[in-house]
Amino acid sequence: MSVIPRIAAQVFKESVRDKVLYNLVLFAVLLIAASYLIGQLTAGQDVKIIKDLGLAATQIFGLFIAVFIGIGLVSKEVERRSIYSLLSKPVRRHELILGKYAGLVLTLAVNVGVMAVALYAVLGYMSWVETEEFRRSWEAPATDPAMLAAIVLIFVQLMLVTAIALFFSTFSSPMLSAVLTFGLYVVGHFNADLRNFESVVESPAAVSLARVLYYALPNLAPFDVKAQVVHAQPVSLGYVALTSAYAAAYIGALLLAAVFIFSKRDFK
Amino acid sequence: MARYAIRLEELTKDYPIGFWRSRPVRALDHVSLDVEPGEVLGYLGPNGAGKTTTLKLLMQLVYPTSGRAEILGRPAGDVEAKRRLGYLPELPYFYDNLTAEELLVYFGGLFGLAPAVARTRASILLDRVGLGAERRRRLRHYSKGMLQRVGIAQALVNDPEVVFLDEPMSGLDPVGRRDTRELIRSLRDEGRTVFFSSHILSDAEALCTRVAIMVQGRLVSTGRLADLAFEVQGWELVVSGGDGGALASLGLDAVTTAVDGRYVVELPVDRPPDQVLPELSRLHVQVVSLTPRHESLEDYFMRLVARRQAPAA
Ligand SMILES: Nc1ncnc2c1ncn2[C@@H]1O[C@H](COP(=O)(O)OP(=O)(O)OP(=O)(O)O)[C@@H](O)[C@H]1O
Ligand SMILES: [Mg+2]
Numbered sequence: 268m269s270v271i272p273r274i275a276a277q278v279f280k281e282s283v284r285d286k287v288l289y290n291l292v293l294f295a296v297l298l299i300a301a302s303y304l305i306g307q308l309t310a311g312q313d314v315k316i317i318k319d320l321g322l323a324a325t326q327i328f329g330l331f332i333a334v335f336i337g338i339g340l341v342s343k344e345v346e347r348r349s350i351y352s353l354l355s356k357p358v359r360r361h362e363l364i365l366g367k368y369a370g371l372v373l374t375l376a377v378n379v380g381v382m383a384v385a386l387y388a389v390l391g392y393m394s395w396v397e398t399e400e401f402r403r404s405w406e407a408p409a410t411d412p413a414m415l416a417a418i419v420l421i422f423v424q425l426m427l428v429t430a431i432a433l434f435f436s437t438f439s440s441p442m443l444s445a446v447l448t449f450g451l452y453v454v455g456h457f458n459a460d461l462r463n464f465e466s467v468v469e470s471p472a473a474v475s476l477a478r479v480l481y482y483a484l485p486n487l488a489p490f491d492v493k494a495q496v497v498h499a500q501p502v503s504l505g506y507v508a509l510t511s512a513y514a515a516a517y518i519g520a521l522l523l524a525a526v527f528i529f530s531k532r533d534f535k
Numbered sequence: 536m537a538r539y540a541i542r543l544e545e546l547t548k549d550y551p552i553g554f555w556r557s558r559p560v561r562a563l564d565h566v567s568l569d570v571e572p573g574e575v576l577g578y579l580g581p582n583g584a585g586k587t588t589t590l591k592l593l594m595q596l597v598y599p600t601s602g603r604a605e606i607l608g609r610p611a612g613d614v615e616a617k618r619r620l621g622y623l624p625e626l627p628y629f630y631d632n633l634t635a636e637e638l639l640v641y642f643g644g645l646f647g648l649a650p651a652v653a654r655t656r657a658s659i660l661l662d663r664v665g666l667g668a669e670r671r672r673r674l675r676h677y678s679k680g681m682l683q684r685v686g687i688a689q690a691l692v693n694d695p696e697v698v699f700l701d702e703p704m705s706g707l708d709p710v711g712r713r714d715t716r717e718l719i720r721s722l723r724d725e726g727r728t729v730f731f732s733s734h735i736l737s738d739a740e741a742l743c744t745r746v747a748i749m750v751q752g753r754l755v756s757t758g759r760l761a762d763l764a765f766e767v768q769g770w771e772l773v774v775s776g777g778d779g780g781a782l783a784s785l786g787l788d789a790v791t792t793a794v795d796g797r798y799v800v801e802l803p804v805d806r807p808p809d810q811v812l813p814e815l816s817r818l819h820v821q822v823v824s825l826t827p828r829h830e831s832l833e834d835y836f837m838r839l840v841a842r843r844q845a846p847a848a
Contacts, residue, residue, distance in 0.1 A: 270645050273641070273644045273645055274645075277641055281630065281632055281633075284632055285632075347628050348624065348626075348627075348628050349628055349629050349630055350596075351591075351594070351596055351622070351624035351627070352622065352623075352624055352627060352629065352642070352686070352689060352690075354594065354595070354596060355594045355596075355617060355620070355621075355622035355624075355699075356617060356642055356645040356646065356693075357614045357615075357617045357618045357645060357646060358614075358617075358645055359614060531598075533596070533597040533598060534591070534596040534597060535550065535591070535596075535597055
C-alpha cells in the first residue's frame with residue numbers, strides 16, 4: 268500500500284474520534300428528526316418541508332465539517348511541528364496533501380451517508396404512519412430515490428469546498444483560511460450574477476474583470492438542486508455528471524496549486 | 536554503496552526576516568562536512584549556531600540558499616534515502632489524540648510495515664526507550680521527557696542506517712539522559728551512523744567518534760574530542776564511605792551530601808585527582824565516580840576568538 272491511503276486512513280481515524288465531529292453529525296441527525304415535528308405543524312406541506320430541511324441540514328453541517336477539519340488538516344501539522352517527523356518518513360509533500368484530502372473526503376462521505384440514512388428513515392417512518400389517501404396527495408413519494416441526486420451533488424460540492432479549505436490552509440493561518448473559504452462559498456452562490464454584469468454597468472474594464480472573476484471563482488449554485496428534487500422535477504443523470512465534472516476540474520486545479528505552494532515552503 | 540553516510544557541501548541557508556526581506560539572517564554559512572558510515576558524530580555548538588537548521592536542511596524541511604546535502608549518496612529529501620534514516624526533531628511534538636503505540640504503528644505503516652509487524656516493532660522500541668504502561672495513553676497527556684522518548688522511538692521505527700537526533704538529551708531527567716546515552720551507544724554498536732546535535736560537551740564526550748563544532752553558522756573545527764584541547768576546569772568526584780569530617784580534613788570545600796551517604800566533591804584545577812585519590816583511600820573512602828568538568832562550548836569559543844584577535848592587538 269502506498270503512503271497516500273495510509274495518510275488518508277489516519278485522517279479518517281482521527282476525525283472519527285473528534286468530539287466536534289460527533290456532535291455536528293448528532294445535531295444534524297436530531298435536526299432531521301425534528302423536521303418531522305415541524306412537518307406535523309404544517310399540514311399538507313409536511314413531506315416537502317422535511318425533505319427541504321433535511322437536505323439543507325446535510326449541506327450546512329457538511330460544510331462545517333469540510334471547513335473546520337479541512338483548514339486544520341495541513342496547517343495544524345505545520346503549526347504544531349508534527350510535520351517535521353512526518354516528512355522525514357518516506358512521504359513526498361504532494362503525497363501528504365493528497366492523502367490528507369482523500370482522508371477528509373472519506374470522512375465526509377461517511378457523514379453525508381449517515382445524514383442521508385437519517386433523512387430517509389424519517390421520511391420512511393412518515394410514509395408508514397400516514398394513510399394511503401394522504402400519501403397520494405404528495406407530489407413525489409416520501410422516500411423518493413430522486414433525492415439521491417441532490418445528496419450526491421451536495422457531497423460533490425463539499426469535496427470542492429474541502430479542496431478550497433485545504434488550498435488556503437497550505438499558506439495561511441487556520442483563522443484566515445476559514446474566513447476565506449466561507450467567503451468563497453458565499454460568493455460561489457452568487458457567481459452567476461457576474462455573467463450578466465454588462466447589463467448593469469457600462470465600463471468595459473469592469474465587465475472584463477467580472478468575466479475573469481466569473482470563470483476563476485467557483486460556481487456553486489448549480490450544485491444546489493434541493494428545490495427541483497423537493498418539487499418532483501427531474502434532475503437528469505447528465506446534469507449530475509456534468510456538474511461533477513466541473514467540480515473535478517476545479518478540485519484538480521486547487522490541489523495542483525496547493526501541492527505547488529506546499530512543495531516550495533520552508534518549515535521553520 | 537555510497538562512500539559517505541552524510542555529506543554537506545558548502546551548505547548555506549539564509550532566513551529572510553521582516554516583511555521586506557531586506558537583510559536575511561545567515562543561519563548556515565558554507566558548511567562542508569563528511570560523515571562516514573558507522574561514525575557517531577556530535578554536532579556541537581552554542582544556541583543559535585545552526586545545528587537545527589542543518590538537520591532541517593538534511594530532512595529537506597527547508598531548502599538551502601546554496602550548496603547541497605546528501606544522505607547515503609542521495610540528495611536530501613529523496614524518498615529512498617528517507618526509507619533508511621530516522622530523525623528526532625528538536626522538542627518533538629506529534630498528535631494529541633494518538634497513543635504512543637498508535638503513532639508508531641502509523642509511522643511504521645508509512646514504511647510499508649504491516650500492522651502486526653508495526654505493533655511488534657512499536658512495543659520493542661517503546662520498551663527500549665523506557666516508556667511503560669503510559670504508551671496506551673494519548674500523547675496529549677505526555678510530559679516533555681516522555682515525548683522526547685517517543686520521539687526517539689519513532690526515529691527508529693524503520694530500523695534506520697542513519698539516525699539524526701536533534702538535542703536528544705533535552706528535556707530528559709538524569710536517568711533519561713543516561714538511558715539515551717546507552718541507547719546511542721547501542722546504535723553505534725549496531726553499526727548505525729549517528730548524527731546528533733547538542734550544546735553540552737559531556738553528552739558528546741562519552742559517545743562520539745568525532746565532533747564538529749559550529750559557531751554562528753560556521754564550522755569552526757572537527758576532529759576527535761580529545762584532540763580539540765578543551766580546558767579542564769576541575770573534576771567532579773563522588774565518594775562514599777567517609778564522612779564530611781574526613782573530607783573536611785583534606786581541605787576540600789564544596790562538598791555536598793548526596794543520597795545514600797554519598798558526597799559530591801568539586802575538585803579545583805589545583806587539586807588534581809592523582810593527588811587526592813591516595814589520601815582518600817587512606818581514609819577508607821571509596822570513589823564512586825570521577826568526571827572531568829570541561830569548559831563549556833561557549834567558553835571554548837570565546838577562547839578561540841580571543842586567541843585569534845590577540846596577535847592583531
Ligand atoms: N525561522 C527562522 N527565521 C529566522 N531566523 C531563524 C529561523 N530559524 C532559525 N533562525 C536563525 O538561524 C540561526 C540558527 O538557528 P538554529 O535553530 O539552527 O540554531 P541551533 O544551533 O539549533 O540552536 P539551539 O541550540 O538554540 O537549538 C539563529 O541565528 C536563528 O536566529
Ligand atoms: Mg536547535
